[in-house]
Amino acid sequence: MGTFAESVPQHVGAAVGTGVMAVSVDIDALYRDHHLRLVRMAVLLVDSTPAAEDVVQDAFLGLHRRAEALRDPDAALAYLRRAVLNGAKDALRRRRTVRAHLSIVEPDSAPAADENVMLADEHSRVLAEVRRLPLRDQQVLLLRYWSELSENEIAETLGVSRGTVKSTASRALDKLQRAMEASR
Amino acid sequence: MTDIENLLRDAYRARADLVTEDDLTLGAPEAPAGPVSDQKVGSRPSMRRFALPLTVAATVAALAAGAVILASRSTHKTTPPVVDPTPAPPAQITFTVPKVNTWHNIGPGWTVALTSSAKTTFTLVLVDPSGARTTITTLHSDYGQILDWSQNRQRVAVFLAPKTGNASLVVIDLASHSQTSDALSGIYQFQGFNDPEGTSYDKVVDNPSGHGQSIAVVPVGSAKLTSTTPTHTLQTLQGSAIVAYVNGRPVTISGGASIAVRSGARVLASVPSPGGSCAPVRVWSTRSVLVLCSTGLVTVSFDGGHSVLVSKPDPGIKENDGTMNYPYGLSDAVTLNGQTYVIEGPPCGSAYPVARLDSNLVPRRVGSLHGVDVSGAVTGATDKALYLLQIHGGCPSDTGTLYRYDPAANTMTTVLSGVTAAITVSQPFFR
Secondary structure (H helix, E strand, O other), X not given: OOOOOOOOOOOOEEEEOOEXXXXXXXXXXXXXXXXXXXXXXXXXXXXXXXXXXXXXXXHHHHHHHOHHHHOOHHHHHHHHHXXXXXXXXXXXXXXXXXXXXXXXXXXXXOXXXXXXXXXXXXXXXXXXXXXXXXXXXXXXXXXXXXXXOXXXXXXXXXXXXHHHHHHHHHHHHHHHXXXXXXXX | OXXXXXXXXXXXXXXXXXXXXXXXXXXXXXXXXXXXXXXXXXXXXXXXXXXXXXOHHHHHHHHHHOOEOOOOOOOOOOOOOOOOOOOOOOOOOOEOOOOOOOHHHOOOOOEEXXXXXXXXXXXXXXXXOOOOEEEEEEEEOOEEEEEEEOOOOOEEEEEEEOOOOOEEEEEEEOOOOOEEEEEEOOOEOEEEEOOOOOOEEEXXXXXXXXXXXXXXXXXXXXXXXXOOOOOOEEEEOOOOEEEEEEOOEEEEEEOEOEEXXXXXXXXXXXXXXXXXXXXXXEEXXXXXXXXXXOOEEEEEEOOOOOEEEXXXXXXXXXXXXXXXXXXXXXXXXXXXXXXXXXXXXXXXXXXXXXXXXXXXXXXXXXXXXXXXXXXXXXXXXXXXXXXXXXXXXXXXXXXXXXXXXXXXXXXXXXXXXXXXXXXXXXXXXXO
């Protein structure tokens, strides 16, 4: 695993307005510490490691371009998380557009066979049911039960109210519970 | 925690743990800091970064068609950095309009449209600026979209897809009404006609070397459209790129950290992007290009590199919902009767394609004009009018009505009804 670009200074001077703001975010460290976890987060939405890698790659490139997101490590990580969620959403939408009009199999769109084989049956089933939920439900569940974010953090990440997070999670879990019972 | 919560948490962990460092094929992305090359080390070429030399309507059509993919398509090859052999000279460049003798003297305000009165029958219609219609031919399929209209205005490429069986790309000659068909059986990245006469297609293919992608020129009717081997390589694609003309010769304009005009590999001119990294949209004037940046739509001049903000982001678009151009849904802009109209994302779902700018250059969406819902598509613009295709239900494949909106006269005129797709010839540089 490489580091973020060798050419990027550890402490980036980001132009803001007419002045220059010194910022203290170490993108290299962010990449080192969070890249794998972000890919894992993306793969839970797009169910394909290569596609997840693309999504995270784009998120890091986007981070570098957004000087304002570099004010502090927490803001940068929150930006990356949002970018990964949006990138995964784009990837899923593009995949659906293609499937809507052609009977084709995208090489990137299907999980590797051995990945499903290696999961317990119950885990495979619950993840399959999650993928049938609306994307917003999937995002809330992912941030809550995998990223283990608080309701406030999820609300901030998704740009919705805390109440929306709470009700979305509750409804999604209820739907999931019923779907699991129906599939037994 | 309830049982379902525990099960979900465990399933997430189990699935995520299957991804290890060893599975990852990409290295870290390089920061987009180079003044000329915008290809990222270790990143996969992504079609999403390519702005396309297609018309607005054709882009919409292609997005809807699906078979001719203009959106992202990941590959699993890393791409080496592209280094231009010569540094960019001081930028001063004049864009021109390619000189093409058009069939039937077709010019701004003419429209070619696909109409449908029955579910499996489409009719190709030519409409002149006065509204007079000529029926060209009837096509049978479950789905039809116009993909491109040749620069000499004699040939139209139509994508047809039946519910079962192979889709096809049909080129129709407006003069003779003859048809040339190519079967499709996979994913295609179709860039539009390659030549002014519409005798060949531009198609994106993976380079045989495995590094990067190229445009292959495929003759219409050659039965080579399904080939994955390029017959001719026109140019190597580098990041965002559109095609333009300088002194009558084709050039590419690429985005990224700089807006660079290239003839082949040679850099003719280069100016820094006005907002970090920008993607070219189209040529705006003889000396400037419209680019999309995180700050909005901006014109960049090749006379010294100064930039002018045309439109700020639409505050109504809080996040990219997948139907909008990343990140703010802005697609294009056109000025009519002293008022700038911003064209927003593809007309699908809840998109609102037309917005007027307020005095602070913030887009304010136009929901309806003269009582007509205009959240469909902009098919073209002349120096006097916008051509708007109202699509019922918001998404292509439904039929709608094509209108001509004249801001100076404050009129909204019906051009054609029952339309599924249309391209209207615009003023030079609009597209």
